[in-house]
Amino acid sequence: MGKIITIASGKGGTGKTTSAAAVSSCLAVLGYRTLCIDFDVGLKKLDLSLCMSDFTVTDFYDVISSGMELMRACNESPQIPGLFFLSAPSECDFDTLDSVALQPMFKEIRREFDYCIIDAPSGIGVGFRLAHTCADMSIIVTTGELPAMRDAQRTASLVRDMGITDLRLLVNRVSKRNFKQIATTVDDVIDMVSVRLIGIVPEDRSVFLSLHKNIPLILYKRRRAAFDFLDVARRITGEDVPLRQR
Numbered sequence: 001m002g003k004i005i006t007i008a009s010g011k012g013g014t015g016k017t018t019s020a021a022a023v024s025s026c027l028a029v030l031g032y033r034t035l036c037i038d039f040d041v042g043l044k045k046l047d048l049s050l051c052m053s054d055f056t057v058t059d060f061y062d063v064i065s066s067g068m069e070l071m072r073a074c075n076e077s078p079q080i081p082g083l084f085f086l087s088a089p090s091e092c093d094f095d096t097l098d099s100v101a102l103q104p105m106f107k108e109i110r111r112e113f114d115y116c117i118i119d120a121p122s123g124i125g126v127g128f129r130l131a132h133t134c135a136d137m138s139i140i141v142t143t144g145e146l147p148a149m150r151d152a153q154r155t156a157s158l159v160r161d162m163g164i165t166d167l168r169l170l171v172n173r174v175s176k177r178n179f180k181q182i183a184t185t186v187d188d189v190i191d192m193v194s195v196r197l198i199g200i201v202p203e204d205r206s207v208f209l210s211l212h213k214n215i216p217l218i219l220y221k222r223r224r225a226a227f228d229f230l231d232v233a234r235r236i237t238g239e240d241v242p243l244r245q246r
Helices: 016-029 060-065 099-112 126-131 146-161 176-181 186-193 205-212 224-236
Strands: 003-008 034-038 083-086 115-119 137-142 167-174 197-202
Touching: 003 016, 003 099, 003 126, 016 034, 016 083, 016 115, 016 137, 016 167, 016 205, 016 224, 060 099, 099 115, 137 146, 137 186, 146 167, 146 186, 167 186, 186 197, 197 224, 205 224
Parallel strands: 003 115, 003 137, 034 083, 034 115, 137 167, 167 197
Antiparallel strands: none
């Protein structure tokens, strides 16, 4: 049975969507059949990060509302075999949905895929809660900025309240220079959020360039961020991967 992992953050600007796309791509590169779902209705942009902007005709609402078969709604990446994408609808009233309506879709996802990565909406609204409906793990993405850390702390508390015990922390867009100027460290971030670390990803221009060249990060230039996202994917699969020396 496949594993469902929700990528969340308390606020925008942490690189949550980029992280969801990168981790999904890395899992597929490692040989795991992986589905990445955009749950950010109205502000959907996961297709851009996956370099699959031409594959947004169908969405998850087609599956749960009109009975479309899951695999008909999903699209496989032309650049990374084994990586599939399911878009968010342009419009959807989350208030008309509940976790019960989503469960049949997630049950089928577990049968079809090794991993499902969900890009949850930023914040802690209804969409955030629905994105955690069947999650086995929640990865909270934050930066070293104080507002992001505080929001991540609150997000972690809400995820625990939903009964999800497997929480991980991804500290993203790490800049040694910025950390030095505000006299903080990754350990300080971990202590404040109080969630087990799964990875540290540095600020890397390759993330920006790969997006605008329409090439998945892991296929663009395997530099700092690409290797660190690959390490996160390997840790998800159960490998014991030490943190890279900084």
